[in-house]
Amino acid sequence: MQIIDGGVTAAAGFEAASYAAGIKYQDHPDMALVYSTVPCRVAGTFTSNVVKAAPVQWDRRIVQAGTPVQAVVVNTGFANAGTGAEGLAICETEARAAAEALGLDNPDSVLIGSTGVIGGRLPMDRIRAGIEALAASRAHTKEAGTAASKAIMTTDTRNKEIAVSLEIGGKTVTLGAMSKGSGMIHPNMCTMLCYICTDAAISKELLQKALSADILDSFNLITVDGDTSTNDTVLLLANGLAGNPEISSEGADYDAFCEALRTVTQSLARRMAGDGEGATALIECRVEGAADKQAARTLARSVVGSQLVKAAVFGHDANWGRILCALGYAGVSFDPLQVDIALADGSEEFCLCRGGVAADYSEERATELLGREEVVILARMHQGEAAATAWGCNLTLDYVKINADYRS
Amino acid sequence: MQIIDGGVTAAAGFEAASYAAGIKYQDHPDMALVYSTVPCRVAGTFTSNVVKAAPVQWDRRIVQAGTPVQAVVVNTGFANAGTGAEGLAICETEARAAAEALGLDNPDSVLIGSTGVIGGRLPMDRIRAGIEALAASRAHTKEAGTAASKAIMTTDTRNKEIAVSLEIGGKTVTLGAMSKGSGMIHPNMCTMLCYICTDAAISKELLQKALSADILDSFNLITVDGDTSTNDTVLLLANGLAGNPEISSEGADYDAFCEALRTVTQSLARRMAGDGEGATALIECRVEGAADKQAARTLARSVVGSQLVKAAVFGHDANWGRILCALGYAGVSFDPLQVDIALADGSEEFCLCRGGVAADYSEERATELLGREEVVILARMHQGEAAATAWGCNLTLDYVKINADYRS
Numbered sequence: 001m002q003i004i005d006g007g008v009t010a011a012a013g014f015e016a017a018s019y020a021a022g023i024k025y026q027d028h029p030d031m032a033l034v035y036s037t038v039p040c041r042v043a044g045t046f047t048s049n050v051v052k053a054a055p056v057q058w059d060r061r062i063v064q065a066g067t068p069v070q071a072v073v074v075n076t077g078f079a080n081a082g083t084g085a086e087g088l089a090i091c092e093t094e095a096r097a098a099a100e101a102l103g104l105d106n107p108d109s110v111l112i113g114s115t116g117v118i119g120g121r122l123p124m125d126r127i128r129a130g131i132e133a134l135a136a137s138r139a140h141t142k143e144a145g146t147a148a149s150k151a152i153m154t155t156d157t158r159n160k161e162i163a164v165s166l167e168i169g170g171k172t173v174t175l176g177a178m179s180k181g182s183g184m185i186h187p188n189m190c191t192m193l194c195y196i197c198t199d200a201a202i203s204k205e206l207l208q209k210a211l212s213a214d215i216l217d218s219f220n221l222i223t224v225d226g227d228t229s230t231n232d233t234v235l236l237l238a239n240g241l242a243g244n245p246e247i248s249s250e251g252a253d254y255d256a257f258c259e260a261l262r263t264v265t266q267s268l269a270r271r272m273a274g275d276g277e278g279a280t281a282l283i284e285c286r287v288e289g290a291a292d293k294q295a296a297r298t299l300a301r302s303v304v305g306s307q308l309v310k311a312a313v314f315g316h317d318a319n320w321g322r323i324l325c326a327l328g329y330a331g332v333s334f335d336p337l338q339v340d341i342a343l344a345d346g347s348e349e350f351c352l353c354r355g356g357v358a359a360d361y362s363e364e365r366a367t368e369l370l371g372r373e374e375v376v377i378l379a380r381m382h383q384g385e386a387a388a389t390a391w392g393c394n395l396t397l398d399y400v401k402i403n404a405d406y407r408s
Numbered sequence: 409m410q411i412i413d414g415g416v417t418a419a420a421g422f423e424a425a426s427y428a429a430g431i432k433y434q435d436h437p438d439m440a441l442v443y444s445t446v447p448c449r450v451a452g453t454f455t456s457n458v459v460k461a462a463p464v465q466w467d468r469r470i471v472q473a474g475t476p477v478q479a480v481v482v483n484t485g486f487a488n489a490g491t492g493a494e495g496l497a498i499c500e501t502e503a504r505a506a507a508e509a510l511g512l513d514n515p516d517s518v519l520i521g522s523t524g525v526i527g528g529r530l531p532m533d534r535i536r537a538g539i540e541a542l543a544a545s546r547a548h549t550k551e552a553g554t555a556a557s558k559a560i561m562t563t564d565t566r567n568k569e570i571a572v573s574l575e576i577g578g579k580t581v582t583l584g585a586m587s588k589g590s591g592m593i594h595p596n597m598c599t600m601l602c603y604i605c606t607d608a609a610i611s612k613e614l615l616q617k618a619l620s621a622d623i624l625d626s627f628n629l630i631t632v633d634g635d636t637s638t639n640d641t642v643l644l645l646a647n648g649l650a651g652n653p654e655i656s657s658e659g660a661d662y663d664a665f666c667e668a669l670r671t672v673t674q675s676l677a678r679r680m681a682g683d684g685e686g687a688t689a690l691i692e693c694r695v696e697g698a699a700d701k702q703a704a705r706t707l708a709r710s711v712v713g714s715q716l717v718k719a720a721v722f723g724h725d726a727n728w729g730r731i732l733c734a735l736g737y738a739g740v741s742f743d744p745l746q747v748d749i750a751l752a753d754g755s756e757e758f759c760l761c762r763g764g765v766a767a768d769y770s771e772e773r774a775t776e777l778l779g780r781e782e783v784v785i786l787a788r789m790h791q792g793e794a795a796a797t798a799w800g801c802n803l804t805l806d807y808v809k810i811n812a813d814y815r816s
């Protein structure tokens with residue numbers, strides 16, 4: 001498997017487009033289209049929030065029904081959440097317009113993604129015009145994929161795309177993806193949207209199984225602010241154009257596909273955390289020696305989710321007591337006197353706490369490590385063999401400024 | 409029942425003292441003593457954090473053993489958490505020193521409270537000198553109680569004390585209390601410390617029962633930052649000097665005591681939330697029509713705990729979508745299309761969202777209501793009859809500044 005240049009259009013048969021429809025703001029692209037020249041099997045994971053945006057309800061119904069899919073239409077500006085029955089009708093109108101513009105028979109072959117303010121109404125005239133412009137300008141080029149990944153940004157400061165290729169059954173299989181997400185990020189599948197397009201031939205059942213397993217150690221292990229969005233959506237579309245023998249049972253080919261998927265999702269997840277609203281540093285927490293895998297995940301996410309740990313990293317303060325405290329309230333049982341806490345410096349470790357009490361360390365060196373763009377915290381629990389890594393970001397003055405102003 | 413002037417020394421037989429021991433900072437009081445002239449029954453609730461500070465372990469052992477108690481010694485500066493076996497030895501040293509200075513036979517009659525940085529070592533020479541000074545200067549005066557409530561402050565901007573009196577069996581019973589807490593506040597049975605002193609005669613069993621029930625709707629329904637401290641401690645000391653017939657079974661007298669206790673704890677809890685680090689506004693969320701009491705509590709706390717709701721209140725932005733979102737990820741099932749969200753304006757209501765979708769409201773008026781020092785959010789779930797109220801505070805630039813700098 002190798003990482004290749006490109007994004008959502010990297011796999012065979014996938015096209016993309018972007019357009020400035022003027023939905024909420026002027027002068028920058030705010031709609032994107034992903035299109036496959038042939039029907040795709042699709043797997044999806046969606047927010048666990050009880051309040052589900054209309055596009056989440058629309059997409060989930062189609063994914064569960066197993067309907068083949070050919071297009072995804074995404075807008076920013078408004079989330080189409082908190083819009084009741086009207087919100088769902090809007091999804092249907094969008095899907096019908098896209099089906100018509102793309103020459104598709106079934107509106108259910110069009111998935112919808114929205115992100116932005118909850119509660120506002122989509123300007124349907126602009127959306128309709130946008131859909132027509134997207135359909136007319138779609139292209140199977142790297143540039144079109146990159147432009148689409150920029151069109152779905154809200155408070156993101158960087159676009160996020162990745163592509164990988166691997167060999168399956170003598171054929172080159174490609175996965176290309178894009179995602180957005182910067183605030184209201186605490187996926188418990190996040191306002192994250194992620195679209196992964198592959199030309200692999202793989203059964204619908206294994207496609208969903210691979211995605212559902214994957215997010216437990218990728219998107220579900222990132223957090224920016226602890227707020228689980230109403231719109232979180234990850235879609236994995238597979239159109240089979242790679243021509244590999246169909247992956248229809250678990251084994252080496254399935255494992256290779258899952259490994260490639262993991263490379264895609266962890267890379268995007270990590271970049272979303274690092275690009276959290278106002279963030280100036282990515283915080284990675286690696287928990288080792290936990291009693292079991294779920295405990296390891298819960299502990300790691302508790303540390304990267306702690307407002308006080310995030311503020312300490314912003315202050316370059318080696319306040320390991322806050323890390324120990326966040327482990328302690330995660331809801332996992334352990335012996336505090338067994339816990340070691342360190343900062344990683346490349347492959348070296350810089351110990352802050354050993355056996356639950358302060359280690360003898362240089363504050364100056366700690367401050368230097370905490371000033372980096374990527375701060376890696378190691379927590380060794382000495383309770384078992386399980387490990388997990390979670391990603392978050394520091395809490396900065398800009399986070400507060402952005403979110404005190406966001407809607408207006 | 410009536411609220412009276414005073415604090416921790418209001419009830420008969422209770423004395424207090426404060427002292428500037430120079431534990432971490434100079435020039436302001438950092439130690440406090442609460443003392444009862446006769447032995448007390450004591451109830452306590454402590455942090456649910458797996459990492460429990462040494463004083464929490466010390467106090468919990470004594471409360472569980474039922475040992476009569478006569479004194480509580482509290483320091484700020486260091487939390488005596490993350491200090492391992494040495495931390496417990498320090499508690500014992502402090503208790504022995506206090507017992508000696510106060511003429512008590514048993515060190516276990518002395519409870520300990522600490523708050524401040526996790527992981528630092530207490531300067532025992534200064535602590536010992538402080539204990540002697542506290543014992544020598546204790547007094548049954550309102551001024552001594554108020555001074556003690558100031559000595560336990562860390563990042564608190566206001567001291568917190570209250571006293572109430574009621575009649576039980578023809579006798580006047582008094583409850584006086586003080587608390588501190590501003591950051592690392594997410595009590596699950598908070599770094600909150602609260603000491604409640606009453607002269608009521610009440611059985612040890614009912615004292616604990618009253619306190620354990622009370623915190624579910626007082627301290628456990630406040631949050632500042634979602635971080636559950638290693639040191640949270642609430643102690644309720646009863647010395648029986650009011651001379652009322654002992655409350656030894658549930659009934660009218662017990663209910664009257666519980667009501668008075670609730671007045672004390674909710675008042676302090678509300679003030680702690682409003683004095684959250686950097687906060688300029690108290691946020692109160694009243695949930696009505698929830699399916700059951702625990703659902704109501706969980707929903708209310710989710711709203712006041714949402715970083716995005718807190719930032720929106722700081723920005724005076726009527727972003728009701730974030731409120732609906734926070735209800736949605738609380739972990740409670742409900743129908744989003746039944747939810748009404750309003751701001752309270754005294755006894756009037758200002759509706760933002762009706763039936764899960766935007767109501768027609770004036771942004772200008774909403775902004776005005778969100779600019780007040782106390783912002784009251786009403787959420788009607790229409791799922792049942794249960795209600796609960798939780799308290800938090802806005803997320804401000806100063807919160808981040810305080811916590812990026814706190815340890816240094």
